[in-house]
Amino acid sequence: CGSRKYKTKDPFVQLLQGSLQTFLNAFTYPDRTCYVVASQNTKDFYNLINVYSDAVFHPRATSDPMVHAQEGWHLELEDVAEPLTYKGVVYNEMKGVYSSPDSLLQREAQQSIFPDNTYGVDSGGDPNEIPNLSFEQFADFHKKFYHPANSRIFFAGDDDVARRLEIMDEYLSDFGESPESKPASTIQWQAKNFDAPKKIRNPYPAGADQPETHMIMVNWLVNDKPMTALEEITISILDHLLMGTSSSILRKTLMESGLGDAITGGGLMSELMQGTFSVGLKGVKPENVEKVEELVMETLTKVVDEGFTEDAIAASMNTIEFDMREFNTGSFPKGLSLMLGSMREWVYDRSPTDALKFEGPLSELKETIATSGSKVFQDMINDLLLKNTHRSTIEMYPSKTLEEEQLKNEKDRLASIKASMSEEELQSIIDTTKELKKLQAAEDAPEARATIPSLELSDLKREVTEYPIDVTENEADTGITVVRHELGSTSGIAYAKLAVDVSGLSLDDVALLPLFTRMMLETGAGEYDSVALSRRIGMHTGGVSASVMISGVNAEGEDEGVVTSGEYLISKLTITGKATSDKVDELLSIFDLILRDANLDAKAKIIEILRQSKSQKESSIQGSGHATANARIRSRYSPIGYIGEKMNGISSLDTVKALLDQAENDFPSLLARLENIRNTILEKSTCRDGMILDLTGDKNVFETIQPSVEKFLLQLPGDSKGDKLQNFYTEVHPWVKQAKEEMTDNAPIVDEGFVVPTQVSYVGKGGRLYEEGEAVSGSTAVVSRFLGTGYMWDNVRVIGGAYGGFAQFEPRGGVMSFLSYRDPNLAGTIDVYDGAADALLASAKDMENDPEALTTAIIGAIADMDGALSPDQKGSTAFSRWLSRESPEQRQKYRDQVLNTKPSDFKEFAERLKALKDPSSAVVSSKAAFEDAARAGKTFNLKEVM
Numbered sequence: 001c002g003s004r005k006y007k008t009k010d011p012f013v014q015l016l017q018g019s020l021q022t023f024l025n026a027f028t029y030p031d032r033t034c035y036v037v038a039s040q041n042t043k044d045f046y047n048l049i050n051v052y053s054d055a056v057f058h059p060r061a062t063s064d065p066m067v068h069a070q071e072g073w074h075l076e077l078e079d080v081a082e083p084l085t086y087k088g089v090v091y092n093e094m095k096g097v098y099s100s101p102d103s104l105l106q107r108e109a110q111q112s113i114f115p116d117n118t119y120g121v122d123s124g125g126d127p128n129e130i131p132n133l134s135f136e137q138f139a140d141f142h143k144k145f146y147h148p149a150n151s152r153i154f155f156a157g158d159d160d161v162a163r164r165l166e167i168m169d170e171y172l173s174d175f176g177e178s179p180e181s182k183p184a185s186t187i188q189w190q191a192k193n194f195d196a197p198k199k200i201r202n203p204y205p206a207g208a209d210q211p212e213t214h215m216i217m218v219n220w221l222v223n224d225k226p227m228t229a230l231e232e233i234t235i236s237i238l239d240h241l242l243m244g245t246s247s248s249i250l251r252k253t254l255m256e257s258g259l260g261d262a263i264t265g266g267g268l269m270s271e272l273m274q275g276t277f278s279v280g281l282k283g284v285k286p287e288n289v290e291k292v293e294e295l296v297m298e299t300l301t302k303v304v305d306e307g308f309t310e311d312a313i314a315a316s317m318n319t320i321e322f323d324m325r326e327f328n329t330g331s332f333p334k335g336l337s338l339m340l341g342s343m344r345e346w347v348y349d350r351s352p353t354d355a356l357k358f359e360g361p362l363s364e365l366k367e368t369i370a371t372s373g374s375k376v377f378q379d380m381i382n383d384l385l386l387k388n389t390h391r392s393t394i395e396m397y398p399s400k401t402l403e404e405e406q407l408k409n410e411k412d413r414l415a416s417i418k419a420s421m422s423e424e425e426l427q428s429i430i431d432t433t434k435e436l437k438k439l440q441a442a443e444d445a446p447e448a449r450a451t452i453p454s455l456e457l458s459d460l461k462r463e464v465t466e467y468p469i470d471v472t473e474n475e476a477d478t479g480i481t482v483v484r485h486e487l488g489s490t491s492g493i494a495y496a497k498l499a500v501d502v503s504g505l506s507l508d509d510v511a512l513l514p515l516f517t518r519m520m521l522e523t524g525a526g527e528y529d530s531v532a533l534s535r536r537i538g539m540h541t542g543g544v545s546a547s548v549m550i551s552g553v554n555a556e557g558e559d560e561g562v563v564t565s566g567e568y569l570i571s572k573l574t575i576t577g578k579a580t581s582d583k584v585d586e587l588l589s590i591f592d593l594i595l596r597d598a599n600l601d602a603k604a605k606i607i608e609i610l611r612q613s614k615s616q617k618e619s620s621i622q623g624s625g626h627a628t629a630n631a632r633i634r635s636r637y638s639p640i641g642y643i644g645e646k647m648n649g650i651s652s653l654d655t656v657k658a659l660l661d662q663a664e665n666d667f668p669s670l671l672a673r674l675e676n677i678r679n680t681i682l683e684k685s686t687c688r689d690g691m692i693l694d695l696t697g698d699k700n701v702f703e704t705i706q707p708s709v710e711k712f713l714l715q716l717p718g719d720s721k722g723d724k725l726q727n728f729y730t731e732v733h734p735w736v737k738q739a740k741e742e743m744t745d746n747a748p749i750v751d752e753g754f755v756v757p758t759q760v761s762y763v764g765k766g767g768r769l770y771e772e773g774e775a776v777s778g779s780t781a782v783v784s785r786f787l788g789t790g791y792m793w794d795n796v797r798v799i800g801g802a803y804g805g806f807a808q809f810e811p812r813g814g815v816m817s818f819l820s821y822r823d824p825n826l827a828g829t830i831d832v833y834d835g836a837a838d839a840l841l842a843s844a845k846d847m848e849n850d851p852e853a854l855t856t857a858i859i860g861a862i863a864d865m866d867g868a869l870s871p872d873q874k875g876s877t878a879f880s881r882w883l884s885r886e887s888p889e890q891r892q893k894y895r896d897q898v899l900n901t902k903p904s905d906f907k908e909f910a911e912r913l914k915a916l917k918d919p920s921s922a923v924v925s926s927k928a929a930f931e932d933a934a935r936a937g938k939t940f941n942l943k944e945v946m
Contacts, residue, residue: 004058007448018856036551038333048451093803096822099758112392150181156335184394192390205757206398207946215396217280227362240316243267247534262615307374315538467878479688479720485875495872499572501690517546523602538588544577558855561888564813566638581704625762630920633766639739688718696875753940766817767919778897779905784809827936837914844906
């Protein structure tokens with residue numbers, strides 16, 4: 001929110017708008033805050049470092065109470081006759097957190113285990129306590145603790161070290177010593193001082209029709225003194241043995257018990273000075289509450305008595321070692337991963353590099369296992385868990401009145417505050433509210449914007465980055481297409497993906513595919529039961545997964561870069577895995593095994609999976625309602641959007657409930673459907689024509705694995721001389737006809753509201769911005785991003801108080817959507833969306849005289865296109881491009897359009913937005929919020945979700 005050198009209201013947003021950053025954020029832990037930036041452009045990187053350093057050490061937030069009011073909390077009142085309200089970005093964020101039963105459970109667990117040190121305090125803030133934080137307390141806290149004497153500064157990259165030091169010296173030299181800062185922030189060790197384990201019961205908010213189930217979690221304080229490197233790697237392996245996979249003994253025993261619907265507690269948490277171990281179940285019936293803790297303790301006792309088998313230990317050891325050696329961080333910058341790892345030690349005044357070294361302790365652990373087998377793990381369970389009385393059991397029970405009680409308590413508290421105020425005090429709040437809104441709505445002055453360092457268009461790469469691809473159809477007369485991506489180096493690792501066509505299924509059975517793909521890995525296959533299969537995967541590979549891919553494609557003969565009908569698509573079941581090149585024979589053998597011979601006749605496991613899926617979907621709707629709303633909106637405008645939502649959106653919750661009922665009461669019919677899925681996708685005469693093997697590796701990897709690839713292609717099911725499937729690039733996909741028929745009834749273009757227990761809203765609205773066949777310029781990426789980081793940020797987050805606001809345009813479908821996250825408003829947010837077109841028209845006019853603003857918007861859009869990719873992501877990107885039949889020429893054309901965006905493109909986008917076709921809304925919120933919205937003239941077709 002501004003700093004000494006950088007005078008705009010929010011330099012952070014300016015950086016998001018016009019930087020090539022590959023990461024820009026801050027992480028808040030219970031005992032530290034990490035301010036992290038990354039960029040592949042050195043000039044941009046130093047710009048980020050400067051702005052962040054000034055913001056950390058010299059923020060406006062400590063001198064301007066209005067920042068505390070906006071970002072933290074404030075009392076709001078516009079008319080003396082209206083009720084007082086609380087507003088503030090963090091206040092509303094934490095109301096959202098406290099609406100989540102899972103978050104409430106984790107909070108109670110941490111507070112119970114750490115009664116005596118800072119870890120027992122909610123670092124995000126309790127909504128009931130946040131209004132007690134004064135601006136003076138906030139500023140004093142920053143002055144004391146956010147001092148260079150209390151900081152750790154980390155750089156990674158190939159830039160000049162001397163230049164780094166010069167930049168940091170500019171900020172650090174402003175400060176003298178601060179004797180209080182470091183001692184006062186030293187974390188005190190929480191002693192293991194419970195004479196006996198504790199039991200704590202608290203309510204969580206439940207919906208009117210929600211089952212009366214409980215959540216139970218058992219928690220331990222693992223250590224009250226520093227662990228050695230050997231102990232740390234040992235407990236990491238132990239955690240994987242107990243909890244790492246669906247076949248790990250503690251996770252498996254709990255899930256197979258039938259005592260609950262889903263696991264809660266992730267096992268070991270070791271990011272802080274002291275570790276914890278937590279495990280339990282949610283969806284527990286009241287009569288089974290005591291049994292959960294008993295089963296946890298019985299299972300751990302059994303492990304101590306019997307130990308782990310050699311193959312279980314080998315599988316977990318290989319899995320963890322593979323991950324450490326590969327160090328695949330995906331699109332997250334590796335340098336930042338190194339930083340986060342080093343902080344686990346450094347922030348506690350231990351060596352910053354010790355946490356990154358694993359060769360020594362790993363070798364020592366291997367020697368110990370070779371000598372005494374499982375004993376090291378059995379002893380650790382006994383010492384750190386079974387004999388450890390510093391344990392708590394948290395029970396969360398449902399309350400169907402809690403949400404209403406919380407709303408009433410807040411209203412009563414505010415009414416009491418208002419009643420205690422004089423006319424002058426009330427007028428002061430009204431005046432402050434007006435002043436804050438005026439400041440929030442005000443544009444940054446040109447001279448303030450000029451303080452933000454920026455790039456020029458000349459700093460940008462004009463060419464699209466292309467990745468290697470070589471396609472061989474009917475390789476070795478097997479009827480199977482093989483796609484290869486040869487990279488410079490993949491560190492001896494091969495990445496493989498087998499894609500199998502599923503278009504022969506009925507649309508009704510498509511909804512079963514998420515269940516089917518989980519069964520491929522969780523119910524055993526062939527001679528392997530679920531445990532043996534999991535261990536085989538762990539011992540020989542870096543992991544195997546199965547999923548469904550539905551992707552729109554460019555139809556042959558049609559122009560590229562236009563809105564498609566959503567009727568031409570590729571539908572594949574994909575099996576993905578990775579292994580060192582000497583283990584690829586095992587990896588591909590596993591692919592073949594789970595494709596052909598996964599155990600589908602597993603009633604108990606299917607019921608377990610479906611219960612878990614139901615629980616996960618309910619949690620997702622409640623905690624990530626913006627994604628739910630977006631999928632629901634897009635389902636109304638194209639067959640591919642409808643199919644995707646049917647499989648994974650809010651409507652899939654009803655599907656899972658129906659499948660669970662079928663599994664429990666008519667399993668033979670469900671089994672027949674699952675067997676039909678496998679028989680259909682492996683139909684002998686056509687399946688090979690729909691198979692694609694996608695491989696990513698380096699030259700040496702490809703030379704090593706070729707014999708394994710040839711063997712695999714020959715052994716896959718199907719006839720190499722079989723029939724051809726339809727051409728999906730010239731013919732409409734077979735699911736489309738039924739999808740279009742269903743859309744009328746199941747996805748009508750109406751305003752829908754989904755009612756869940758929550759203190760915040762997730763508000764979505766969208767519609768058709770472009771019609772089928774219309775050309776979509778790359779400039780739309782610039783404009784939609786500008787809306788999201790500008791207008792939406794200012795009006796939904798800054799002024800409205802929501803934690804997030806988004807503007808998303810999908811060029812293939814031509815659909816525009818606006819979304820909010822953890823939003824205190826509902827009707828007002830829709831008004832903001834409806835005002836976007838006029839605001840964009842004004843911005844388009846301003847840009848004619850402000851080329852720097854246009855440049856900033858273009859740079860931000862290019863940053864979204866140029867993220868850092870890991871080797872497997874490069875191969876996956878090239879594969880997806882090829883599969884959709886997107887040409888390199890079209891990619892370059894699109895990039896050129898982004899780089900050549902003009903103010904007139906903003907105007908055209910705004911005019912289209914003003915004439916948005918078939919607009920509709922989807923909102924996830926509480927019953928009370930929908931009632932308030934109705935009074936404001938915004939009505940919805942309501943559905944109780946939970």
